Amino acid sequence: MDPRPRLDDRLVRPETREEMVRGRRVLAMPAKPEHGDQHFKLDYVIGAHVKEGYVGSTDMLTRLSQGSDFATDTCVRRQGKDEKTGERYLEELAFEVVNEQSLRDMTERAEDLTARGVRRVVAIFAKRQEVREWSAELDDWRVLDPSGTLDDPTLAQPIPIRALLDRAEADRAVVQALYAKRAPALLAIEAKGLRHGLVQGITALCSALAIALDADRRAALQALDAEGLEALLATLGRERRWP
Template identity: 45%
Template sequence: MPKRDRAPLVPGVDGSGRTIRALSTSGRRTRARLPHVDDRLAPPETRVEYLDGAELFAAPAEPPQATQHFDLTYVLGAHVAKGYRGAVDMLTRTDEASDHAPDASIFAQKPDRGGRRRLEEMAFEVCEKQALAVPTDKARRLIRRGVRRVFCILVEQRRVLEWSRETDGWQPLPKNAAIEDPCLVRPLPIQSFFDAASSDDAVARALLDKRVPALVEALAAREARRAARREAIEEARGAAIGELRMAQQAITTVLRSRGIDVPAGVARAIAGCDDVRKLRRWLKREATAATASEVVAGSRRQR
């Protein structure tokens, strides 16, 4: 693929890729002990979240936001790398007064030293009609808690934003970009969030990179079938060539055994014939032919 056609990789808006220590809501580093990410303010299995002490209600969605949620998790789930786990609407305690759930997230599968789940490393929000202020506040708190990367999908604009620590704000990603991250088995194309064909293509490539056993077996079986077909074709071709050579030799042998001279022109006609049906007719004809030329009669006159 020409270099100019390659999707630009997005390894991280700030380019650091490092884990950021928890910050206070004012943005300063703090040594204060934060609640564990699994310590709840919001009752699980409800639609309640808390943001800076305020109770939020996560209303059920309808198209196109609901379908965008599905498309996001479909593509994202296939790209989760070994050692990581994906989640949908998983509550995360970001500070004393905030307990909210990104629409989708990825976190390390290995528990922490206390046997509890680790903070997510990537988080995704889907935003349609609601103001960007709420996803912005959530993103800022997730980043301060230590989440490495936070993204926001704008449904109506069909755009993806990533939170930048450098600017403390959202940065639009190019539409032809691909998100590159250790949490992902391969770069995730932005376009795959919005286009069904691109989604299927991205998922297929990710599953192939993961070497999913069912796909590996299916590909191996297909290659075995192709190899068998190639072998059968070669065997059939070899058998056909063998039959031609045997028929050509039989004609010449029978003529000479009958004491009939085989002129060079007739010999060339026999050796150059690749029609086995014609050779069979010649074999029958030579039993009564008086000359070699009579055998190949109907062919171009031989000298």
């Protein structure tokens, strides 16, 4: 039997600013803009990248040891309940935004998280504009290459490190992640663009071949889906007349 406390056994009152770190009761203070803005960007990027079967959370309390019960800024865990324990799954990927906090405090948190079994702890240092990952092997923080990516089984595709720091890069990464996940809204936009291009191509070809596009033919174009438009374009090119 696991002697450790259950993940949701509380030392502090939920929905308050209380946290417990190695027996010390602390208050999670409201953020300055530098921290709050970075946290918002982090949630935006991570939320779009979470793979199916996983779920992301913000400020979720986790009981880590006899003396620690605190939340990370953002985390990703497997969806559903762990059959072995009957409770939620432990987070696998955890993120912290560091602005005014001391490196020592953040290191203690990373140590407690990894000791409990959290696979990866990533910190975004807002003032330095750099991303680091905790290494239990090195017992230190490792700076991640800003031109590299963060790849993890919980993510639909790797996250460019710059996307965690730069707004434009964040937007680009979010769109690419949603497309990789085949988000219906993006697929609909893609289909609309494809259809518009096919109609434009047919219109241009008809003009070049002196084929009149009266109201009935234009109505027929609007009624066709992309596959039908592709077939019509091929027929026009081959037979050089309206079918």
